[in-house]
Amino acid sequence: MTLWDILLQQLITGTANGLIIALVALGYTMVYGIIELINFAHGDLVMLAAFAALTCIGACGFQPAADGSFPWGALALMLVVVPLFAAGANWTIDRLAYRPLRRAPKLTALVSALGVSFILVNLGLFWGGVPMEVFGHGRAAASPKDVPDLIGYRNLLGDSAVQLTSKDLLVMALTVPLMLGLTWFVTRTRLGTAMRACAQDPIAARLMGIDVDRIVGVTFLIGGALAGVAAVILALSNNSISFGMGYRVGMDAFTAAVLGGIGNLPGAVLGGIVIGVVRSLSDQYLATAWTNAVVFGVLIAVLVFRPAGLLGARVREKV
Amino acid sequence: MERLRPWLVPAAALLFAVILPVIDRTLPSALSIAGLMPGLMVFAIVALGLNLVTGFTGLLHLGVAAFMAIGAYTYAIATSPVYPFQIGPWPGVFLAIVVTAASGLALGLPAVRLRGDYLAIVTLGFGEFVQDTLRNLDPVTKGTMGINPVPPLISGHGLSTYYLYLGLLVLAILASRNLRDSRLGRAWRAIRADELAARSMGIGVARLKLAAMAAGAALCGLGGAAWSALQGSSVEPGSYDFQLSIGVLCAVIVGGLGSLPGVVVGVLLMFGLNQIVLVKLSNAFGLTGANAAVWAQPTNWKYLVFGLALVLMMRFRPEGLWPEEKSP
Numbered sequence: 001m002t003l004w005d006i007l008l009q010q011l012i013t014g015t016a017n018g019l020i021i022a023l024v025a026l027g028y029t030m031v032y033g034i035i036e037l038i039n040f041a042h043g044d045l046v047m048l049a050a051f052a053a054l055t056c057i058g059a060c061g062f063q064p065a066a067d068g069s070f071p072w073g074a075l076a077l078m079l080v081v082v083p084l085f086a087a088g089a090n091w092t093i094d095r096l097a098y099r100p101l102r103r104a105p106k107l108t109a110l111v112s113a114l115g116v117s118f119i120l121v122n123l124g125l126f127w128g129g130v131p132m133e134v135f136g137h138g139r140a141a142a143s144p145k146d147v148p149d150l151i152g153y154r155n156l157l158g159d160s161a162v163q164l165t166s167k168d169l170l171v172m173a174l175t176v177p178l179m180l181g182l183t184w185f186v187t188r189t190r191l192g193t194a195m196r197a198c199a200q201d202p203i204a205a206r207l208m209g210i211d212v213d214r215i216v217g218v219t220f221l222i223g224g225a226l227a228g229v230a231a232v233i234l235a236l237s238n239n240s241i242s243f244g245m246g247y248r249v250g251m252d253a254f255t256a257a258v259l260g261g262i263g264n265l266p267g268a269v270l271g272g273i274v275i276g277v278v279r280s281l282s283d284q285y286l287a288t289a290w291t292n293a294v295v296f297g298v299l300i301a302v303l304v305f306r307p308a309g310l311l312g313a314r315v316r317e318k319v
Numbered sequence: 320m321e322r323l324r325p326w327l328v329p330a331a332a333l334l335f336a337v338i339l340p341v342i343d344r345t346l347p348s349a350l351s352i353a354g355l356m357p358g359l360m361v362f363a364i365v366a367l368g369l370n371l372v373t374g375f376t377g378l379l380h381l382g383v384a385a386f387m388a389i390g391a392y393t394y395a396i397a398t399s400p401v402y403p404f405q406i407g408p409w410p411g412v413f414l415a416i417v418v419t420a421a422s423g424l425a426l427g428l429p430a431v432r433l434r435g436d437y438l439a440i441v442t443l444g445f446g447e448f449v450q451d452t453l454r455n456l457d458p459v460t461k462g463t464m465g466i467n468p469v470p471p472l473i474s475g476h477g478l479s480t481y482y483l484y485l486g487l488l489v490l491a492i493l494a495s496r497n498l499r500d501s502r503l504g505r506a507w508r509a510i511r512a513d514e515l516a517a518r519s520m521g522i523g524v525a526r527l528k529l530a531a532m533a534a535g536a537a538l539c540g541l542g543g544a545a546w547s548a549l550q551g552s553s554v555e556p557g558s559y560d561f562q563l564s565i566g567v568l569c570a571v572i573v574g575g576l577g578s579l580p581g582v583v584v585g586v587l588l589m590f591g592l593n594q595i596v597l598v599k600l601s602n603a604f605g606l607t608g609a610n611a612a613v614w615a616q617p618t619n620w621k622y623l624v625f626g627l628a629l630v631l632m633m634r635f636r637p638e639g640l641w642p643e644e645k646s647p
Contacts, residue, residue, distance in 0.1 A: 036435050085610065097630050107379050108633050110436060111572060114565055115629025122622035127614030141613035251447070258440070293451040296444035303437050304429040 001161045009162050010280040016168040016319035017275020019175040020237075023230040025260070025268040026182065027090075027223030032198040033218055033263035036106060040113040041093060042227060043250015044120035049086040049231030050241040051127045054147055056081050058134030064149050071150045072167075075232075079174075083228030090224025091217055099213065117246070124243030144242035147235045167237040172232060179269055180228065185263065191218060199263065248292075252279070255299040261309025270310060323637065336485055340478055349418035349603060354477055355595050361546045363492045363586040366567050367579070368538030371495065373568070374577035374643070375504060376531040377511030378431075379439040382446030383567050388453060388559035389422050390415040390543025395466040395553035396459070408472045412544045419540025420533045427532035431525050447566055453556035460556070467552035472545065480549070487545060488583075491538055495579055498534065499594045507531055508577075562622075566590070568585065569625050573632055575639025584641050593621050 001009070024046055030037045042150045056062075062074040097116050101109045129141030138144070151215040186192040197205040198215045206212050234249070235241050256275045260267025278298060302309065343353035365387050372380045397404050398411040400608050406414070430441045453460045460466065499505045509517040518524050547553050566589065575584020576597050600617040613619055632639070 036439070078477060097634075100634055103634075104637065107435060107439075108637055110379065110439065111568075112630050114568070114631040115633065117624040118562075118565070118622040118629065120626075122620065122626065124536075125363070126614055129338075131612075138612060141619075191429030193361045254440070258437075275421075290451065293448050293455075293479060296447050299444050300429065300441050300448075303441055307433065307437060 008286065010284045012162070012164055012168060012282030014274055014277035015278070016171045016237075016274035017279065018256075019171050019269075020230050020272075021249075021252045021276055022269040022272025023175055023178065023226045023233075023254050024249060025256040025272045026179075026265060027227050028123045028254050029257040029262055029265060029268040030195075030219050030223050030258070034195065034216055035098070035102065035109075037098060037109045037113060038254065039098075039223075040110070040250070041116035041120055042090075042223070043248070043253060044117045044246030045086055045090055045093070046225060046227045046234065046249050047124050047241070047243060048089065048120055048127070048232045049082050049228045050235045050245070051124055051243075052077050052085045052228075053082045053128070053235045054134050054145060054241060055127075055132065057148060057150070058132045062148065062150060064152060068152050068154070072154065074150055075166060076237075079233050080140055080231060082232050086228030086231065087221045087224035088218045090227065094217065094220040099114030099216070104314070111145040117250075121243060121246065142243065144240045147239045148239060149236075151236050156163070157207070161168045171233055171237065174229060178229060182222070182226075182265065185222075191290055193216070195219060210231050226262050231240075252295060255295055258299060259302050259309055261311040264309065267309055267311035274310075320582060327360055332580075332583075333489070335623050337482075340481055349599065352595055353481060357480055358546075358594060359586060360484040361542050361549060362489040362567065362570070362590045363583050364545065365539050365542035365584045366571050366574075366582050367491045368535040368542065368580070369567050370535075370571055370577065370582045371498065371507075371538065372531050372535035374479060374582070375499060375511065376507040376528060378528060378531065379435060380442045380532075380535070381439050381561070381564050381568065382426075382442040382444075382449075383535075383539050384559040384561070384563040385446040386419050386447035386539035387425060387543035387546065387563070388556065389451055389536075390419045390540030391547035391553050391559075392453060392460060392466065393418045393540070394544035394547045395469045399466050399469050399553075401466065401468075408470055408548060412472070412541065412548075415544035416537050416540045419543065420537040423536025424529060426536075431528040431532065443561065443564075446559075446561060450556050450559060453559075460553075463555050463557065465553045465555040469547050469551055469553060471551065472548045484545065484549070487541070491541065492579055492583070494538070499535050499579070503527070503530060511577075524539040543639050567591070569629050573628050573640060577644045578585075578639060578641050578643035581639050581641035581643065583641070588640075589625065592624060595619055597624075612622040 027042050027045075028039060029205065031037055031042075048077060056078050057074070060074065060077065062071065062298045065071060092156055097112050098109055101112055116250055117215060125141055128135055128143075129138045131138035134145065134148075135141075136143075151167050155163045156166060156169060157164050186195060194205070194210045194215050195218070197208065197210055198212050204211050205215075230249075234245075253272070256271035258271070260269070260271030275295060277299070279291050279295060282288075282294045286294065303317060339356070340353045343351050369380060369383045372378050387576070393415040394411045396402050397406050397414050398408055399405070426442065427447050430438050430445075433441060454463055456462075471480070473479050499508075506517070506522050509520065510524055510527060514524060543638060567586075570585040570589040571582050572585070573589055574583070575576055575581025597617045597620065604617070
């Protein structure tokens, strides 16, 4: 591989990973846009959804196909069940832990979100102890769980040195249409318009007859569903999940959302791709051990020097 | 008599803490806790440090474990026989406090100008950054091994350690109380109540927030050094993680943000539950072995307990179990 091949390879891998980060980041940024809450539990929701995906694989007995054919049925089923689960869970979390605190000081809800995050982590630990074959019959609940490699490995660029794998393609084929669909939803539909109105000014939106609580609920549903899709992709492309994975996923996604300008949907996608590429380049040219520190360095630099983020959404303190 | 009343509860608590080791001797070993108390006292010192920043000044800080780690590692490097310095325990503690306070300033300089939740994220990022740095700087920090051995603060049996750590905790409480009632502390609480109003009254908000970060870090550094001395090792970087930072925050919130007795009660409850009750329950009733279900082990419930405590407190009693007294 030439130097350029290596760079190109890292850009491809980084973009694919970045798109997954972006899906999760959308969940952060939509919620923040409306209720100004950093939903700390969002990364752990992705973790729980990944456990749901593995449960789904185990319950239906999906196996990698012997002839290497693409698992259309399994994928379709998981892409229905897991996002539904994650959307429902996210809505319930909002209903129980955040909605009662809507009028409380901002940090109250943030602390509640930290608590929810801890609860979800513990539920993930217990889920790993469910006596199913895919969870190692419930032994060693805390250890990472292997996910069967349903997608398999294939280089779509033939035998070139640079690889675009079937997993990279899966990521792009799922995330890009979802993001386009979300853009359409937010800009073209009545519900989307109501969402933007709530983000701009919840009180004025309420005066215009918008049921703000319902809109916030819808936001949590959509954010949860996107997290569910991200979880399916993560499980199938990394082939390993653990109850502690939510923290890392959540931090990357949150960094992406802030980098793009929190509250700004295209910004979250751009931020996700940038973080994915930065991670890849840091892995390649610096050292894997320093990558997390690099990501946090980027985050701190952005917050300090350009708190509005790359796409410069408004950052106005609501008094 | 009326003037003595505010001293009644602290004096009773101190008396109880002093005679606890004597009572403890008479208990069966499964119920004995005196040996575990110095650890709790360390976390109470760290929580008092967090309380200066989050409780008095109102800045949400999610990275106190990093300051504890900096204190622990500074103490370890300065005193451990595997390094050439070996400056002795007390100079080591002093150095740890100074270095940690300086790192609090270093974090504070860019961070204090940020608004509430962004500040929280930067402190969280700092916590990760410190952890990764300690893990990766092998030649200095011994990587994931941690530094050991580390000398204790005081030689001799457990009783002297117990009373020494109790003394450190009392010192930290007194220092917090004096800071709270000083000019600095009143300015901090003014910032917490309303930053804009405080600024209008001529309070240098950024400078005072910086002072709070440094003072809080110093107490955490003391806690870290004492922890390292207690464990006989700097302990591996991974133990100073986000969960620890949130655990301390959780204790402070459950007890009562800004309330000194509240902070101590919160630590005794939450860390006591985590490090003593759940562990003792696990030893007594927990099922171990390859086939034991994960939920049969009480220590595996700790995140659920901490998480539920945070959510329920925020919902029903955000001011904490022992709320701060409203200043006259």
